[in-house]
Amino acid sequence: MKWMRKPKIILVPYPAQGHVTPILNLASAFLSHGFEPVMVTPEFIHRRFISNIDSKSDISCISIPDGLEMDKPSDFFAIEKAMENTMPTHLESLVQKLSEEGEVVACMVVDLLASWAIGVGHRCGVPVAGFWPAMLATYQLIAAIPDMVRTQLISDTGTPQHPGPLRFLPDQPLLSTEDLPWLIGTPASRKARFKFWLRALDRSRNLPWLLVNSFPADEFINHDKPQKRCSTRELYESTTYFPRLPFLWVLGPTWKDGLPSGYIERVSKQGTVVSWAPQHEVLQHKAVTCYLTHCGWNSTMEAIRCRKRLLCYPVAGDQFVNCAYITEKWKIGVRISGLGQKEMERGLRRVMDDKKMSDRLERLRERTMGEEASSVMMSSLATFVNDFKKQTDGMFPTDLPI
Numbered sequence: 491m492k493w494m495r496k497p498k499i500i501l502v503p504y505p506a507q508g509h510v511t512p513i514l515n516l517a518s519a520f521l522s523h524g525f526e527p528v529m530v531t532p533e534f535i536h537r538r539f540i541s542n543i544d545s546k547s548d549i550s551c552i553s554i555p556d557g558l559e560m561d562k563p564s565d566f567f568a569i570e571k572a573m574e575n576t577m578p579t580h581l582e583s584l585v586q587k588l589s590e591e592g593e594v595v596a597c598m599v600v601d602l603l604a605s606w607a608i609g610v611g612h613r614c615g616v617p618v619a620g621f622w623p624a625m626l627a628t629y630q631l632i633a634a635i636p637d638m639v640r641t642q643l644i645s646d647t648g649t650p651q652h653p654g655p656l657r658f659l660p661d662q663p664l665l666s667t668e669d670l671p672w673l674i675g676t677p678a679s680r681k682a683r684f685k686f687w688l689r690a691l692d693r694s695r696n697l698p699w700l701l702v703n704s705f706p707a708d709e710f711i712n713h714d715k716p717q718k719r720c721s722t723r724e725l726y727e728s729t730t731y732f733p734r735l736p737f738l739w740v741l742g743p744t745w746k747d748g749l750p751s752g753y754i755e756r757v758s759k760q761g762t763v764v765s766w767a768p769q770h771e772v773l774q775h776k777a778v779t780c781y782l783t784h785c786g787w788n789s790t791m792e793a794i795r796c797r798k799r800l801l802c803y804p805v806a807g808d809q810f811v812n813c814a815y816i817t818e819k820w821k822i823g824v825r826i827s828g829l830g831q832k833e834m835e836r837g838l839r840r841v842m843d844d845k846k847m848s849d850r851l852e853r854l855r856e857r858t859m860g861e862e863a864s865s866v867m868m869s870s871l872a873t874f875v876n877d878f879k880k881q882t883d884g885m886f887p888t889d890l891p892i
């Protein structure tokens with residue numbers, strides 16, 4: 491049988507930038523294996539990110555209704571409601587429509603934070619692979635939840651049962667109990683987020699594949715307790731303290747509103763405040779020496795790829811674990827305890843005075859993203875593609891590249 495069209499792979503990210511970015515990278519890799527990647531997102535995120543995607547790309551981006559009344563969700567739980575209540579039927583209709591049109595959906599790759607889509611794949615008879623957009627160690631932490639409950643490190647609603655730093659995983663260093671990724675917001679919100687993780691674990695338990703956006707990681711290292719959050723006012727003060735230093739500051743619209751009036755005009759000779767910038771391109775520029783980051787995993791990997799020293803200010807979720815690796819294990823950055831003048835000055839001095847940091851960055855980059863690491867990664871991907879091709883024997887053209 492001669493196939494006129496390429497088999498499709500449907501990719502479903504959790505609807506946030508840090509999840510769309512790595513899934514698009516994966517989609518590009520599927521292109522070279524002869525598939526047509528189709529990323530499916532809710533309407534609100536499609537509107538927000540689609541303009542940043544190369545219009546000439548062969549990756550199709552399709553939006554499905556999210557049922558949100560406002561233009562964007564009010565919080566994490568509004569997104570969860572959209573994912574659980576509205577999106578499954580629309581994705582199912584989409585997959586059925588494709589199949590009625592004679593398209594082959596070879597596989598679905600589902601972000602574990604969008605675990606609602608796993609059931610859709612099963613109902614439509616499409617093989618499903620899980621996708622973890624962050625560091626392997628943070629997946630291991632989430633996967634260890636049942637053991638943590640069993641050994642009473644945490645309650646069955648996710649509340650830490652012991653104060654102070656704890657060893658959550660065998661052979662790995664200490665973490666503060668407050669660093670657990672679901673401990674965000676009020677007690678009720680923490681419990682609801684914990685439930686979200688339990689459901690994701692439950693749905694993904696029997697998946698035959700898990701693709702991880704990471705590299706082989708080392709053990710956890712103990713680190714300081716999480717620091718207080720800061721206001722835009724503190725950030726503002728810290729930038730005024732370094733009138734020598736030119737800066738580019740990416741601030742979301744809500745944060746930008748908190749700046750003192752006239753600030754942007756006053757700093758305009760040495761600083762620019764924008765609501766979005768092509769971060770990876772900016773980091774590649776030789777004028778950039780240091781990157782102040784919240785330690786999102788993609789930002790962390792981009793900084794390593796571009797060999798940029800990091801000033802770390804983790805805020806939520808997996809960012810505390812990422813920060814522990816950056817500052818204690820890899821020693822390619824420094825954690826700051828706040829964003830006021832003194833902390834920034836101390837942090838910048840420490841990060842710039844460390845004469846060995848550049849060498850460590852270079853070595854880490856080579857070890858995790860160099861030729862050998864890339865070849866291991868490509869071979870893992872080829873194994874995955876071959877594996878699901880075998881499972882769906884006969885569905886595919888025989889001349890697809892491996």
Ligand SMILES: O=c1ccn([C@@H]2O[C@H](COP(=O)(O)OP(=O)(O)O[C@H]3O[C@H](CO)[C@@H](O)[C@H](O)[C@H]3O)[C@@H](O)[C@H]2O)c(=O)[nH]1
Binds near residue numbers: 507740767768787
């Ligand atoms: O102005 C901007 C802002 C962001 N980005 C890109 O957007 C991505 C952001 O990803 P990440 O650094 O991971 O941050 P978040 O969007 O905050 O990511 C969420 O998802 C990540 C992966 O699960 C987690 O590690 C984070 O904690 C979580 O907040 C990166 O590729 C950036 O280059 C830009 O290009 N320009």
